[in-house]
Each structure stands twice: as structure tokens, then as C-alpha cells.
Amino acid sequence: MILESYLAKIGRKRMSATTAVLTGSGTVLLAGLGLWQERYFSDTYTFIVGSTINLAAIWAAYRAGSALSPRVTGLFPDTEQSIYRVALWFGVYGIVNVAFFWVVLPLYHQAGLVETGFDLSWALRVSFFILSGSLIAAGLTELAYAFRQWRTNQDELEQMQEKQLQTELDAVKQQVNPHFLFNCLNSLSVLIADAPGVAEKFVDEMSKVYRYQLSVNGPGKEDILVTLDSELRFTRSYIYLLETRFESGIDVTLDVRDVFLSGQMAPLTFQILIDHAIHYNMVSPARPLSVKITVTETGQLEFRHNRQPKMLSMPLETPGIDVLITKYKMLFNRAGAVQLKEDEHDFAVILPLIFT
Structure with a gap:
């Protein structure tokens, strides 16, 4: 090179x-x-x-x-x-x-x-x-x-x-992320003893998460797009796992009108953004992390969360926002496809949707 x-x-x-x-x-x-x-x-x-x-x-x-x-x-x-x-x-x-x-x-x-x-x-x-x-x-x-x-x-x-190529490798690693899997299994072990009914639903949602990840990653799927509807269904399952783990420490709101559900986007976008938010911000019942996913009147996705940075942060091991920006630049063949907005209270990411 x-x-x-x-x-x-x-x-x-x-x-x-x-x-x-x-x-x-x-x-x-x-x-x-x-x-x-x-x-x-x-x-x-x-x-x-x-x-x-x-x-x-x-x-x-x-x-x-x-x-x-x-x-x-x-x-x-x-x-x-x-x-x-x-x-x-x-x-x-x-x-x-x-x-x-x-x-x-x-x-x-x-x-x-x-x-x-x-x-x-x-x-x-x-x-x-x-x-x-x-x-x-x-x-x-x-x-x-x-x-x-x-x-x-x-x-x-x-x-x-x-x-x-590095993004694909990171995505494969994410599919079998030992930390995420360990946290899920740890939560599951507690639920089996305390709430068997909840444990059954947890296993069902966990299987949906991994099934979706496997379906959108792999050779020949570099340029794959998914509908906002399917991405939101996956995100709901992913949120369920997170809410089971963090309880009231995280609050994710999905506010999307049905007219936008046919829009297309890069897969696992919301997972990357949610993981990024959790990694760099405090998550606790005393200071809950509030995340809101909406679609603007102009048909753009908006991912927003409150800012409460951790005092110390380890390097992020999952694909981050930089990788997401690169992904969207390749998909849309132009720079500036992803916009970042930040102030002292909130952090927001604006992403495009494709309508055909």
C-alpha cells in the first residue's frame, strides 16, 4: 500500500x-x-x-x-x-x-x-x-x-x-461478541431462577437478534440494504435484551410513522449507535440513558440521546460511528451522508433513508 x-x-x-x-x-x-x-x-x-x-x-x-x-x-x-x-x-x-x-x-x-x-x-x-x-x-x-x-x-x-473489509470483520466479531453474549447469558441465568416466563421471552428475543445479524452479514452482503421496518423489528428485540440487563437505566423510544417504514438503510445502524451511546455514557436507574429514534418530515432518520459522559472510557470494541459514516458514504456515493450534531445536553446523528 x-x-x-x-x-x-x-x-x-x-x-x-x-x-x-x-x-x-x-x-x-x-x-x-x-x-x-x-x-x-x-x-x-x-x-x-x-x-x-x-x-x-x-x-x-x-x-x-x-x-x-x-x-x-x-x-x-x-x-x-x-x-x-x-x-x-x-x-x-x-x-x-x-x-x-x-x-x-x-x-x-x-x-x-x-x-x-x-x-x-x-x-x-x-x-x-x-x-x-x-x-x-x-x-x-x-x-x-x-x-x-x-x-x-x-x-x-x-x-x-x-x-x-475491516468493518465486515468487526461485524463478524460483533456476532459472537463474548462480552455481549456473556451479559445475555448472565441475565438469562438470573431470569431462569427468578422469572421463568420472562426467561423464555428473553431467549426468543435473543435468537431474533442473532438470526438477524447472521442474515445481513457475510460474503456478498457488503452493499445490502434493509427496510426501516425490519431494522426496527430487530432493534426492538435488541432493546428488550438491554432493558432486561439495565432495567430502568435505559429508555429507548421508537417514534416512526408507518409511511416511512418502507425506506431503506444500512443494516445494524441502530445497534451500532446504541452500543456507542452505552459505551460512552453512564447508564443507571439514577441517571437513565434516554434514546429516541425518529424520522424527520424530510425523511431523514434521527438518532438522539442525552449526554452524560463517563469519567473514564475504554476503547470501543464494536464498529463505531466512524465506520458507520464510511458505510453510508459508500452506499450513497457522497460525503456528508451522515450528520453529527452535539451540544451540552444531547448528541444526535442524522442519517438518510432511500425511498424507491
């Missing part, structure tokens, strides 16, 4: 260098042709001296344009804003190149490359070729930027795929 990243970095540098060479060479030739026409290629002195002066001026203009270029991508960073970037780069390069032309004009006079005096038609012709070169430079700059963006997206995709 390190070697691939290094080679990708080298590839991007070569692309940038190639773009600079092509841009510089094309602009030098266009500038020479615009200034001296046929004489530029027929007269050796004009070609060598003129190209040298033009190359120095264009290099200085390139450095100035490169300093301004990041501002363009900062204003219009998205792939669909290509036209705006090219137009702005063209404006920047055109202004810079024309300005440098008037700076080096005295050098042309001293070298005997142009006659003394001002010729409007000649100035307009030169300006046209300068702007043509600027347009080429803008196009090549956009090409280089698009290539860098493509490589960045490829690198991010590879990283997400690696993280997805």
Missing part, C-alpha cells in the same frame, strides 16, 4: 510537470508566432532570442498564475463546476500574461526584435495570441486538476474498500 501511494504521488507529479511543459511550450510558440509571424521560424536569431525572452516571461507569469490558481479551486472545488474554473483560470492567466507582455516589451526593443513605436493592429494581434495561449493554459490546468481529483477519488475508494 505504501508503494502504491508513492507511485500514485510520483504519477501526479509527472502529470503536473507534463502539463507545465506542454503549457509553457505551447504558449512560447504561440507568442513567437503572434509577435513575429513567419519571421519567427525563418530567422534563427529571432527564434532563439525571442523564445528565450518569451520563455523567461512565461515562466514568471506561470509562477504568478500558480500562486493564484489555488484560489480558483477554492472557489469552485466541485467536479461539476469545471466551466467556472476554466473561465476564471482563463481570466487570471489572460490578465497576468498580458501584464507580463507589456513588462518585457522594452526587452524586445533592445534586442531589435520589434520596431520602435506603437502599432495598434500588431498589439491586437499579439493580445489575441496571448489570450489564445491563456485559454490553452486554462484548459490544461483543468485537465491536470481533473486528473488529480480522479486520483484522489480512487485513493479514497481504495481506503474505503479496505475500511469496509
